[in-house]
Amino acid sequence: MHMQSLAAAQKPSKIGSIEFLPVNLFASVMGISGLSLAWREAGKLFGTSAVIADICGILAIIIFVALSIGYLVKWVMHPQKVKNEFTHPIFGNFFGTITVSILLLSSVMGIYSQTAGQWIWMFGTVLTFVLSFVFVARLLKGNLNPEHVVPALLIPVVGTLDISVAGGNMPFAWAHEVNLLSLAIGGFVAIVYFTLIISRLVHHAPLPAGLVPSMMILIAPFEVGFLGYTNFEQRMDSFSSVLFYFGLFLFLVLFFKVFKKTVPFGASWWGVSFPMGALSNAALKYAMFTDSWPLTALAVIILALLSIVLLVLFVRTIGILLNGELLRG
Template identity: 30%
Template sequence: MEKPHSGFSKLQYFPASFFGMIMGMTGLCIGLLKTESMLDLAIKPGEYLLFFVVILFSILLVGYLYKMVRFKQAFWEEMRHPVKMNFMPAIAISLLLLSIAFWQIEAVKVSFNLWLLGAALQLVLTLWVLYNWIHHDFFKIEHSNPAWFIPIVGNIVVPIAGVHHVPADINWFFFAIGIVFWPILKSVLLYRLIFHPPMPERLLPTLFIFIAPPAVGFISYVALTGGQLDGFAKVLYFFALFFTLFLVFSINKFRHLNFALSWWAYTFPLAAMSIASLTMAQIANSQAYQLIGWLVMAALTVMIVYFFYKTLIAAKQNKICSPDH
């Protein structure tokens, strides 16, 4: 008989938020691959990182599938939890981001299969989360936090690789879901942040998720329009840039937080901002945007190495996959 909180029984507490690690690392991988292409580098760090991320994603996915099969009650509790349910689409987004990375290394069939699985799962999870948001009897305003963007951002990610795989209308369908719901949710969350008690400290890193919808929206919109830099594209990019500056301005609010898995919420939005800046640099032929992209990427690289180390330490100290975390 398994001990209550040892071995495989710990997987009943395995959180879907763990896949935020994959989102951040794959985002960095895409940025590195883009940089390799722009500079025609002989060294390929992006490809090495992609290999590592695939292995890590496979391990996490097997662990989560085990939880789904072995600990059904724990899985459904997470699926219905007013906060945790919003992290579930991180699995779908991870698949979509891996699809983008594999497209960049010209593994077209792998990219398509990952995209197909990720897009289908993203749609199902978006419907599930939206159904629970609307047909509920348990949500309170305090439950809302920037992680609510995750189910929405996933839809905006779909067209980035999707433009290479499926007809345009399918990609516009997903883009429309995300880009219309983004300002609605942004209004709800700003109301909650301004007029209600502060979020718990462990959720403060999720404020960085505010960067993701406009940054990813810019990348996706440019992909959908064939590289056009029109007024709407500029609005998306510059709002993402503004919010990045705002969070840098607010850095003291984050400096003394205790480590939690929510720290990985810093990474994917910054990766999106880096990739958006590099994309802007290519279209506008501007070294200024290129510099922004590389500065953000450098900071992101340091953060990911540090967060990975902290995650390993936390796992060793049984601070992850436990009933209290």
């Protein structure tokens, strides 16, 4: 009887173990936050109800809290696992999804409490700058394997652009220079990283199937750059239009490379969500500026596509969580 009890206690949970909680799941918070902000933007353009935006915003907050608790437990119980993940040349980049999630949630929270939004933005800004410093310093150590030059490299450093996306309207006197700093770091590093990644994709072996969805991250510097630049400048010009249109072109190219039945489903699929969220927000903002029906129709199509993709990702992620695939070693 004692042996049976011991065996039952040692038997792994059907759902899996917290030690296998992947950090890239925080990308889901980025995607759902982006969807919330996109529906909020759609309300300005079409006068739609804020209910969908509110539901998505609350869901993003709940998921962030749940994932944060889960990852803290993983850190306490399996510190070596977290260290290995952070120092991994590919998966370590996904720690940037945590800091960018905080920045996007500052915009979501700011709708309900301006003070809370400001404090969350400041916290996220500090973490984002620290992480960008760490990852640029790591990259400059040299001897980087070309196979490790993947689109995920863009997340922790180019994520600094999200500081100005979320903080373009911050009332603090010092916020102007902080936003300029974020645009400087994110913008120029994006040029270097984008060139490195395209070179790797052209001259070396194709990405492993599990990393194929992350190719969509390549549009992020342009669409997030568009949002950050226009929020900071409080206007649109030809430069912002160029950013938007190139990101849109790249999305069309990558769409048919990423959304294929041959790519297996996993947590990495959430890598498509936040670039598409940025594109949707940018398209809605640009449609309001141009007041052109083709661009308005395009914004509607992209928002609908984003909503469908995120709903499918959410349902399928719950499915692989419950059947034990998500948290299985």
